[in-house]
Amino acid sequence: MGQLTQEVVRSFSKIENTRQRLLLTRLIESLHNYVKDVELTQDEWALTIDFLTQTGQKCHAQRQEFILLSDVLGVSMLVDEINHHKHEQQTPSTVFGPFYLPDMPVRDYGSAIFSLLDEGQLPLLITGRIVDQDFNPIENAKIDIWQTAHNGMYSGQDPEQAIDHLRGVFYSKEQGEYAIQSILPVSYQIPSDGPVGTLLNFAERHFWRPAHIHFKIQAAGHHDLVTHLFIENDPYLSSDTVFGVKAPLIVNYQHCEYSPEIEEKFNISSAYYHIEYQFVLSKE
DSSP states (O other), rough: OOOOHHHHHTTTTTTOOOOHHHHHHHHHHHHHHHHHHHOHHHHHHHHHHHHHHHHHOOBBBBBOOOHHHHHHTTHHHHHHHHHHHTTTTOOOOOOOOOOOOOOBBOOTTTBSSSSSTTTTTTOEEEEEEEEEEOOOOTTEEEEEOOOOOTOOOTTTTTTOOOOOOOEEEOOOOTSSSSEEEEOOOOEEOOOSSHHHHHHHHHHTTOOOESSSEEEEOOOTOOOEEEEEEEETOOTTTSSOOOOOGGGGGEEOOOOEOOOHHHHHHHOOOOOOEEEOEEEEEEEE
8 A cells, every 4th residue: 555545544543343444444445546546637536526426416315316326336236246145045135226215104915005097007916925045934024115107207206196106015914925916017217317317328328227116025033135026028127227137036927817806805806917926035
């Protein structure tokens, strides 16, 4: 290390927590090495500071531009890759994304996360079980779900949507069963009106994410799982702009005809789509 880098690193040596000290000092070393390696100019550093400032200014309670930046740089998936190998028996995880909203309403087994379907639109029934790595059922697992509407926007982005539209919290039953009514997700473009959009345009990269549904699943004594379900045959599965697709998370859906039994159980009075998926959580 150069003398300046050594002095800066030493200035943080009184941080008592070993891990925190390591994280900060290694960041300083890496940043200094990068600056020296590319011989960064004053104008380039000023441009970098301005870009990060604009990124922060774009963040608010319902949008996190820094998460979006982490996603398109592949950092989110690199952190995921490093940590997921510790829980290889668990369902694969993927990016958290910038549009999660906490404290969404708790909904009953099999109920809908939409208030009204568009004309001709069919509901999507998602069913399955939450189990541990030995395939024992997990009761009372908390299942947080969120997705975009058919216009490719999440509630919170779109002022026309109620804040809890296509969002909700469910709990698994005694045998780990869960059931959720939603709609088929669509491919969509990530926001392009901020500094991340400027970066992608500069790099001539597209903005598209394949159709997916977000899940955050938590259960006592088990590691949290943050993941998606992706829809088979989506044109962007191989070029997700945030690099988030993993093969075990790609699912197909079935078109099912009206069933009196399904109407009685889930109040679905039409044909519907169906996805069946089992989520596996690893024990702590």
